Amino acid sequence: MDMKEKQPITPTTPVPTTSSAIAAEAKAKGPSTAEQGESQMRDGVAAHSAAEQAAPLVDVSKLENVQDASDEQIKTNREPKMSADRVGVFYGDKQALKDVSIKIYDDLVTAFIGPSGCGKSTFLRCLNRMNDTIPSARVTGRIELDGDDITSSSMDVVQLRARVGMVFQKPNPFPKSIYENVAYGPRIHGLSKSKTELDGIVETSLKRAGLWDEVKDRLQESGTALSGGQQQRLCIARAIAVNPEVILMDEPCSALDPIATAKIEELIHELRGRYAIAIVTHNMQQAARVSQRTAFFHLGELVEYGKTSEIFTNPRQQRTQDYITGRYG
Amino acid sequence: MQQASGHTIKAFDEDIERLRALISQMGGLAEHSIGEAMRCLVERDVKGAEQVVADDKKLDGLEVEAERRAVQLIALRAPMAGDLRDVVAALKISGVVERIGDYAKNIAKRVPLLENAGKIEALSLLPEMARIATGMVHDVIDAFIARDADAAIRVCQRDDAVDDFYDSIFRTLLTHMMENPQNIGQATQLLFVAKNLERAGDHATNIAEMVYYAATGEHMADRPGKSPR
Numbered sequence: 001m002d003m004k005e006k007q008p009i010t011p012t013t014p015v016p017t018t019s020s021a022i023a024a025e026a027k028a029k030g031p032s033t034a035e036q037g038e039s040q041m042r043d044g045v046a047a048h049s050a051a052e053q054a055a056p057l058v059d060v061s062k063l064e065n066v067q068d069a070s071d072e073q074i075k076t077n078r079e080p081k082m083s084a085d086r087v088g089v090f091y092g093d094k095q096a097l098k099d100v101s102i103k104i105y106d107d108l109v110t111a112f113i114g115p116s117g118c119g120k121s122t123f124l125r126c127l128n129r130m131n132d133t134i135p136s137a138r139v140t141g142r143i144e145l146d147g148d149d150i151t152s153s154s155m156d157v158v159q160l161r162a163r164v165g166m167v168f169q170k171p172n173p174f175p176k177s178i179y180e181n182v183a184y185g186p187r188i189h190g191l192s193k194s195k196t197e198l199d200g201i202v203e204t205s206l207k208r209a210g211l212w213d214e215v216k217d218r219l220q221e222s223g224t225a226l227s228g229g230q231q232q233r234l235c236i237a238r239a240i241a242v243n244p245e246v247i248l249m250d251e252p253c254s255a256l257d258p259i260a261t262a263k264i265e266e267l268i269h270e271l272r273g274r275y276a277i278a279i280v281t282h283n284m285q286q287a288a289r290v291s292q293r294t295a296f297f298h299l300g301e302l303v304e305y306g307k308t309s310e311i312f313t314n315p316r317q318q319r320t321q322d323y324i325t326g327r328y329g
Numbered sequence: 330m331q332q333a334s335g336h337t338i339k340a341f342d343e344d345i346e347r348l349r350a351l352i353s354q355m356g357g358l359a360e361h362s363i364g365e366a367m368r369c370l371v372e373r374d375v376k377g378a379e380q381v382v383a384d385d386k387k388l389d390g391l392e393v394e395a396e397r398r399a400v401q402l403i404a405l406r407a408p409m410a411g412d413l414r415d416v417v418a419a420l421k422i423s424g425v426v427e428r429i430g431d432y433a434k435n436i437a438k439r440v441p442l443l444e445n446a447g448k449i450e451a452l453s454l455l456p457e458m459a460r461i462a463t464g465m466v467h468d469v470i471d472a473f474i475a476r477d478a479d480a481a482i483r484v485c486q487r488d489d490a491v492d493d494f495y496d497s498i499f500r501t502l503l504t505h506m507m508e509n510p511q512n513i514g515q516a517t518q519l520l521f522v523a524k525n526l527e528r529a530g531d532h533a534t535n536i537a538e539m540v541y542y543a544a545t546g547e548h549m550a551d552r553p554g555k556s557p558r
Contacts, residue, residue, distance in 0.1 A: 285407060312409050314546030324409040326336045 079147070081106045081246060081276040082127060082164075087141035089122050089131060096122045099141070100302045102295055104246070109268060109277045111291035111308065113284055115328060118297040120280050124248050127278065128164035129157050145246070162189055165239035169251040171231035173223030173238070178215050181223040181234055182206060185242040201241055208274075209237035210267050229260025236267065240275075247271065249279040253286065265290050284324055288312050296320045344402050345412065348419050349474060351395045355426045356470030358388050360463045362433035363529060367459040369440045370522065371452060378440035381433060388430035395423035411546075415476075418543035422473060425532050425539075429466060432525040439518045446515040449505055455522060458494035461487060462526045465533035469540060478544040481537040485549070491530035498523040 080103035089097035097119040104110050104127075112120035122131065129150060131137040143150050150160055162185070173181050182202045185191075192198040202219070206212040211233040215226070223234050232252060239247055249268075253261040268277060268290045281287050287294055288308060295305040296319070304311065304320045315321045322328045335342045362381050369378040399420040402408060408416050465484050472480035502516040502523075541549040 284409065288409075313413060315410050321410050322334070325412045326338060326341060326409075327334055328337070 078105065080104055081146065082278075083144045084123070084126070085142040085144075087123065087126055087139065087143060089119070089126060090138045090140075091134070092136045096300055097126075098300045100297075102302060102305055104276055104278055105293075106276045107273050108293055109272050109279060109291040110293040110295065111287035112278065112280045112295050112297060113282075113287050113323075114297035114303075115323065116282075119300040120295075120297045121250055123297065123302075124250055124278060124280050127246070127248055128161045128166055129155075130161075130166065132157060162242045163244055164246040164248060165242065165244035166248045166250065167232070167235050167239055167252050170255050171228055171235050173226070173231050173234050175222065175224055177220045178206075178223050178226070178234060179219040182237050182241045185238060189242055191242065205237040205241040206234075208240050208271065209233045210263060210270070211237055227260070229256050229263055232256060232260070232264060233267065236264075236271075240271075244275060246276045246278065249277065251280055251282060254282060261286070284312075296323060298323065338406075341406050341408075341412075344398070344406060345408075345415060348395065348398045348402060348416065351391060351398065352419050352422055352426070353470055353474055355388060355391045355395065355423060355430075356466060356473075358384070358391070359426050359429040359433065360466045360470075362388070362430055363436070363459055363463045363466070363526070366433045366436040366440070367456050369437060370443070371456055373440065373444050375441045375444055378437040381437035385430050385434040388427055392423045392427040396420060399423075411543075414543040414546060418473065418539045421539050422470075422536050425536050426466075426470075429529050429532050432529050435525050436522050439522060443515055443518055449502075449512060449515060449519070452519065454494065454498050454501065455519065455526070458491060458498065458523065458526050461494070462491050462530040462533065465491070465530055466536075469533045469536045472537065473540045473543070476540075476544040478541045481540040481544070482549065484537040485534050488530050488534045491527055495523050495527040 082104040084100055084102050087097060087100045088095060100119075100123055102110075102123075112124060114120045125131045126139055126143060127150075129139075131139055139151060141151075145160070145163065149155070150164075174184065176184070179202055182205050183198055186198060186201045192201055203212060203216075206215060211230060214230060215221075215234075223231065226234060232255075236247075236252075253264050256264065265286065268279065271277060279287075279290065291308045293305065294308045294311040296303045296311065296315075296317075298319050304315060304317045306316070311320065312324060315324065319328075362384060365377060366381045368374065369381065399416050402416050403413075406412075465487050468480060469484045471477075472484060499520065502520050505512040506516045538549045541547070
């Protein structure tokens with residue numbers, strides 16, 4: 001067809017009938033001349049050659065590569081930070097979690113979503129053995145942190161929880177000063193040799209948690225006197241202070257207003273890369289905003305796990321589709 | 330993936346259905362306009378052609394309404410997955426259908442210019458070409474409403490027939506022009522009509538790709554029989 005478009009009917013010698021035809025054409029176009037002209041341009045050869053001559057503004061293929069590179073490199077070139085293999089959890093006789101296998105990577109935020117009682121929080125709590133605190137709970141399967149089985153009895157749970165920190169739904173600062181809230185962990189873990197060093201850890205942790213500027217002049221005030229959002233960031237600073245490798249967040253924003261939520265989300269974005277982050281949230285928009293991987297749980301099963309962008313635009317499983325589009329139940 | 334059941338929030342279903350109904354209405358109007366424009370062209374019905382031109386305003390209005398609803402739906406309902414693809418497809422399709430309406434208008438505008446011209450052979454080929462093109466528009470909108478990816482593929486496959494008609498009409502008109510320069514005026518007009526119909530078919534194909542993506546979440550990559558454009 002291109003061939004034919006290259007031979008438009010414009011004879012070099014003007015014939016009366018032709019010029020009248022052109023005039024008629026102009027008349028026919030009427031008010032929509034520009035619109036029609038644009039269409040002809042788009043169809044025509046002129047547009048093609050112009051596009052070829054101009055330097056490409058955006059090379060789409062390259063763009064896509066850039067976008068996917070960070071994701072795919074991690075998938076192929078790196079060992080997962082944590083990996084769960086056929087993990088099950090029983091509360092007494094009741095099985096709360098069935099055969100969950102999942103890998104959590106450094107540099108990525110992994111979101112766990114699903115309706116209430118689906119097992120997402122239960123699974124999150126497996127990752128630093130918080131279920132140990134529930135007498136009737138029993139965990140099966142294997143969970144590794146850097147290749148070491150954390151479910152084995154030889155694992156030092158206190159040490160594990162320093163490496164895999166946790167932030168809860170309701171901000172729970174100690175009823176102590178802001179300074180002490182952050183200093184407590186490093187002190188009991190013996191991470192600082194001097195007061196100066198401890199001061200440094202407190203400052204760095206509060207800065208990473210985006211709280212430093214707001215509290216630097218009142219470090220001795222009680223942590224509980226802060227606003228809800230500030231308290232939550234204080235809890236994050238407290239978790240960061242012991243140099244964790246993984247941070248687990250169990251609905252960290254559900255008790256916060258939208259502004260405080262936005263600050264926490266921004267913080268999650270900044271912390272990504274320094275720590276592997278796993279977050280449980282009821283807010284699907286939040287999962288979409290903060291995570292690169294999303295896992296959907298339903299009735300104790302891991303239904304689907306994949307790239308967040310895929311899960312929210314083109315989920316593979318009917319149950320995922322129904323849940324995220326608001327059709328579940 | 331099937332949309333298994335309705336949303337927990339029923340008003341969400343109503344919003345989406347209203348948007349989809351609007352697209353269906355637009356598709357019907359565009360299809361009718363092309364058919365009418367062609368009838369007027371063949372029957373030299375200048376009055377009818379004026380009506381087709383006037384009716385295009387309706388389609389423009391519906392497009393604005395579809396855009397308004399789609400933007401509102403995205404803002405207020407935050408659609409996800411299949412819903413999101415549906416809404417984005419509706420938004421894009423409304424623009425394309427409006428464009429198809431413009432082609433109908435463009436054809437209609439040529440009717441008065443041909444009022445006194447004698448009929449030449451190509452004029453008998455054009456209505457058949459228009460029938461295929463409007464059939465594609467009709468079926469692709471149906472495919473959108475039914476979320477039928479296979480039907481969308483079948484629409485794409487028919488685009489070749491429209492292109493073949495265009496080539497055939499092009500050659501016929503060229504012959505007429507060479508035989509008798511008196512025909513050049515009319516032949517040029519008819520060539521533009523053929524081009525408009527060919528574009529309408531292409532746009533139906535574009536819509537088919539949108540329908541396919543909305544229905545499946547996959548892109549209709551390198552579909553068979555794709556014609557160079």
